[in-house]
Structures are given as C-alpha cells and as structure tokens.
Amino acid sequence: MTQVEQAPLQALENRAEVVVDLDAIAANTAVLRERVARPLMAVVKADGYGHGLLPAARAVLAGGADALGVAVLEEALALRAAGITAPVLAWLNGPGEDVAAALAADVEVSVNAEWGLAEVVAVARRTRLTARVHLTADTGLSREGATSADWPGLVSAAARAETDGDVAVVGLWSHLAYADAPQHPTIGQQVRVFEEAVSLARAAGLTDARRHLANSAATLALPETWYDMVRPGVALYGLDPLGGDPADHGLLPAMTVQARVALTKRVPAGAGVSYGHTYHPAQETTLALVPIGYADGVPRAAGNRAPVLAAGRQRAIAGRVCMDQFVLDVGDDPIAPGDRVVLWGSGAAGEPTAQQWADAADTIHYELVTRVGGRFRRRYVGTAGVA
Known part of the structure; x- marks a missing residue:
C-alpha cells in the first residue's frame, strides 16, 4: 500500500482504543482462586465482559481458573474452536439449541426444566454421547431455573437419565439476587432454598454433582455461599461488584x-x-x-x-x-x-x-x-x- 492509502487506517487506529491488561485479568483470577481455596469457574460470557472472549479465557486459565462459564452455546463453541480444552458450561439454553454440537465439543449444558432435559436426552441417545449437565434451581431470582414446585420432577427425571447413561449430572446451581448487598435478608432465604434443592437431588441419587452458587459479589463477601465451586465474573476483570474500591480486594481493573x-x-x-x-x-x-x-x-x-x-x-x-x-x-x-x-x-x-x-x-x-x-x-x- 502507498503512504496515502495507509494514512486513513493509521488515523482510525489512533482515534480511540480499549486497552486490556491480560496480566491484570490473570492476577485477579489468582487472587480470587487463592481466596476461596476451591475450584473456580471463570465467567467469560458477553465477549469476556467486553475484554475479548478468547484473550480473557486464556488469561483466566493462566491465572488458575479451573473451568469457564458462558451464557450461550455459541460462546462455548468459539472457545472450543480456538483450541481451549478446559471444562466449559453454557447455561442460557432455550428450545431447539444445537445440543449435538455441545455434546460433540464436550461442552457442559445447564437444564432448567423437564422438557429441556428431554431434549438433551434425545440428542444423547441419538449421538450415543453422554451429556454432562448442570441442573438449575430457581431459589428466588425468578429468572432461570426450576421452581421449588418443578424441581422434584426435574431431579427425578435427571436421576433416571443418569442411570440410563444418557446424562451425567455434574452440577447443581442457582444464582443470587442480592449478593451485592451482603446483609440482605433474601440471601439467607435463597441459601436455605438452595440447600433444600440439593438435599432433594442427593436423595434422588445425584451424589456427584458440584454445588455452585457464588457470583463475584458472593465470592468476595459471602463465604457461606462458596460450596464446591465459585463462579465469579466481573471481579475477574478488576471491578468491584460491591461498588467500592477493587484494590480493597486485591483486584486491578484490566x-x-x-x-x-x-x-x-x-x-x-x-x-x-x-x-x-x-x-x-x-x-x-x-x-x-x-x-x-x-x-x-x-x-x-x-x-x-x-x-x-x-x-x-x-x-x-x-x-x-x-x-x-x-x-x-x-x-x-x-x-x-x-x-x-x-x-x-x-x-x-x-x-x-x-x-x-x-x-x-x-x-x-x-x-x-x-x-x-x-x-x-x-x-x-x-x-x-x-x-
């Protein structure tokens, strides 16, 4: 290209930029992993919270993350296409998702209802692959997850599917509504509902599934919610979900x-x-x-x-x-x-x-x-x- 042709491109590159510090992301991950002293699922959904899906994923893994979490299946498949082999959970799944692609790529999927489980089981039988699933309980956020009324049916169906070899239930999880307000009374209530849901699942025979409830705010402020694994997102990128100074938690904005x-x-x-x-x-x-x-x-x-x-x-x-x-x-x-x-x-x-x-x-x-x-x-x- 001539100098005249190059000038507009150079001007565009110099106009505005988002600079992302990968070392900060890795260091933040290490701080959180050391804090909880248990497995950490690093959430890299939404293009790594605006920091870039693949670079953020590689940085959190370099910082000691044990698994990755994304919202939609396309994000999980992009990680696999880039050669990332760490465990990945995709949890925002509606009807008609490409479950076969998820199973072929060894992507774990979340199930909210019996009809969703039935779709996963059908694909598992057709492909002769065992689906690794997490069951989501709605403990009070009224968003994703099975309600207390629907949970017993879901765990019973999942236990049957696991016995049949169609699924392996590897996770039981929920999400908090007020983790950024650590004294809020809904937290204790949600914890109680979650533990009741876990007890029902254990009684149904789902004994190997990891429990995970804590998002970034809970990872920082609510150790009673850490269970078997934590699931931070925004804190990995050096932002305080509690609205304070991230340095107080040893975090650096990236x-x-x-x-x-x-x-x-x-x-x-x-x-x-x-x-x-x-x-x-x-x-x-x-x-x-x-x-x-x-x-x-x-x-x-x-x-x-x-x-x-x-x-x-x-x-x-x-x-x-x-x-x-x-x-x-x-x-x-x-x-x-x-x-x-x-x-x-x-x-x-x-x-x-x-x-x-x-x-x-x-x-x-x-x-x-x-x-x-x-x-x-x-x-x-x-x-x-x-x-």
Missing part, C-alpha cells in the same frame, strides 16, 4: 478506555455547546472534541456528568454525548489535536474509573465495559495466556 482529541477551538463565554446547548462556558475557554459517542458505547446519559482525564485533570463532559463525538471544556489548559484523553481505567494515573462513570451515568460498570466498542479498536498488553 480495561482502559481512551481516545485522541480531534479538534480544539477557543469559544467565547456563553457559547452553546453541542445539541440542545445544554452547556455554556462561564468565560472564554478552549473546547476539545473527542471523536467517540453513543454509537461506540459511550452512554448518552454521561453528558454534563461523566468525568474524563484531559490536559492533566478530570473534567466533566461539556454538553450532550452525540452519536460520534462529545466535547470537553478544558479552560485555559494546554491541549492539542492528537492529545490523549482517558474515559476510564484503573485510576492509578489520575484517570476516572468505571465506577465513577457508572455513578455519573446512573448505571453499573458491568454495562459500561460490556457495551463499549463500536469503532474503538481493542489492544492487548501483558502476556498472560499468550502463546
């Missing part, structure tokens, strides 16, 4: 979101900034244009609220976030096109954190890290899991 200034200009006091003129500088000032917007996952609600590190200090976005861009008021501080600005990162260099952005935009950091993308490029640093 994602930095940054961009380059596209344009600067001086404007007079009172100038209307961005759509709807919701921001007016009190005095003559310098505005810096940042070429990313809600099409790239920057929340529109961040306008006039969320902090960005620019020209040496944090300052709130000036005016509305647009589809492709937003504006910063940097006063008289020196700034030029091409200068770096940081939306969020670890906070170690004075940049905002994802938690600060979540507070400003009235959301949660889970949403921020999983939605950021669009025209950002993703760049990896560190060597954990890199062949």
Whole structure:
C-alpha cells in the first residue's frame, strides 16, 4: 500500500482504543482462586465482559481458573474452536439449541426444566454421547431455573437419565439476587432454598454433582455461599461488584478506555455547546472534541456528568454525548489535536474509573465495559495466556 492509502487506517487506529491488561485479568483470577481455596469457574460470557472472549479465557486459565462459564452455546463453541480444552458450561439454553454440537465439543449444558432435559436426552441417545449437565434451581431470582414446585420432577427425571447413561449430572446451581448487598435478608432465604434443592437431588441419587452458587459479589463477601465451586465474573476483570474500591480486594481493573482529541477551538463565554446547548462556558475557554459517542458505547446519559482525564485533570463532559463525538471544556489548559484523553481505567494515573462513570451515568460498570466498542479498536498488553 502507498503512504496515502495507509494514512486513513493509521488515523482510525489512533482515534480511540480499549486497552486490556491480560496480566491484570490473570492476577485477579489468582487472587480470587487463592481466596476461596476451591475450584473456580471463570465467567467469560458477553465477549469476556467486553475484554475479548478468547484473550480473557486464556488469561483466566493462566491465572488458575479451573473451568469457564458462558451464557450461550455459541460462546462455548468459539472457545472450543480456538483450541481451549478446559471444562466449559453454557447455561442460557432455550428450545431447539444445537445440543449435538455441545455434546460433540464436550461442552457442559445447564437444564432448567423437564422438557429441556428431554431434549438433551434425545440428542444423547441419538449421538450415543453422554451429556454432562448442570441442573438449575430457581431459589428466588425468578429468572432461570426450576421452581421449588418443578424441581422434584426435574431431579427425578435427571436421576433416571443418569442411570440410563444418557446424562451425567455434574452440577447443581442457582444464582443470587442480592449478593451485592451482603446483609440482605433474601440471601439467607435463597441459601436455605438452595440447600433444600440439593438435599432433594442427593436423595434422588445425584451424589456427584458440584454445588455452585457464588457470583463475584458472593465470592468476595459471602463465604457461606462458596460450596464446591465459585463462579465469579466481573471481579475477574478488576471491578468491584460491591461498588467500592477493587484494590480493597486485591483486584486491578484490566480495561482502559481512551481516545485522541480531534479538534480544539477557543469559544467565547456563553457559547452553546453541542445539541440542545445544554452547556455554556462561564468565560472564554478552549473546547476539545473527542471523536467517540453513543454509537461506540459511550452512554448518552454521561453528558454534563461523566468525568474524563484531559490536559492533566478530570473534567466533566461539556454538553450532550452525540452519536460520534462529545466535547470537553478544558479552560485555559494546554491541549492539542492528537492529545490523549482517558474515559476510564484503573485510576492509578489520575484517570476516572468505571465506577465513577457508572455513578455519573446512573448505571453499573458491568454495562459500561460490556457495551463499549463500536469503532474503538481493542489492544492487548501483558502476556498472560499468550502463546
């Protein structure tokens, strides 16, 4: 390619990027694994919480994860296609899923109801493969899982299928509604329902299945929920599910979101900034244009609220976030096109954190890290899991 042809691509790569620290992901995994001193299923669903499915999976395995968890079967099959051989559970399964592909790839699947088990059994008999299944109990979240009324029928059917050699029930699990509020009364109630469900399953003959209940928040704050295995997600990426400082738990945020200034200009006091003129500088000032917007996952609600590190200090976005861009008021501080600005990162260099952005935009950091993308490029640093 000629230099003229290369220039637009270089400009695109330099415009905005999500930087992911693989060593931080591995270190966070090791911290959590040491904390619980039992097997850890690392959740890498949703493209590794926005950090990249395959790099995140390899990094958590390098950090000592024993198994991987994903939501949908396609994620599990992508892991297998990339050569990852660790145990993988895919749990969000509806009717008509490609169970045959799961069994052929040695992917464990979750079952919520007797009809779901029947589908798995039918495929197991047709393919002559034994399905490794986890049974999900609804202990009070009212989301996935069999209710207390349906659970006895499910475990009885699963026990028969295991006796027939069609399935191996390797897991019994549920999910907490209020783990991020460790004193909430629903936690004790859910634990009791879960233990009753486990007792019924054990009585039915399902004696080898591992129990797992703890998500990230429970892994950090509720040791009574650790059972045979824990199932953290967001904490692996260095974010505190309890809303505090991840450093308090020995965790380091792995994602930095940054961009380059596209344009600067001086404007007079009172100038209307961005759509709807919701921001007016009190005095003559310098505005810096940042070429990313809600099409790239920057929340529109961040306008006039969320902090960005620019020209040496944090300052709130000036005016509305647009589809492709937003504006910063940097006063008289020196700034030029091409200068770096940081939306969020670890906070170690004075940049905002994802938690600060979540507070400003009235959301949660889970949403921020999983939605950021669009025209950002993703760049990896560190060597954990890199062949």
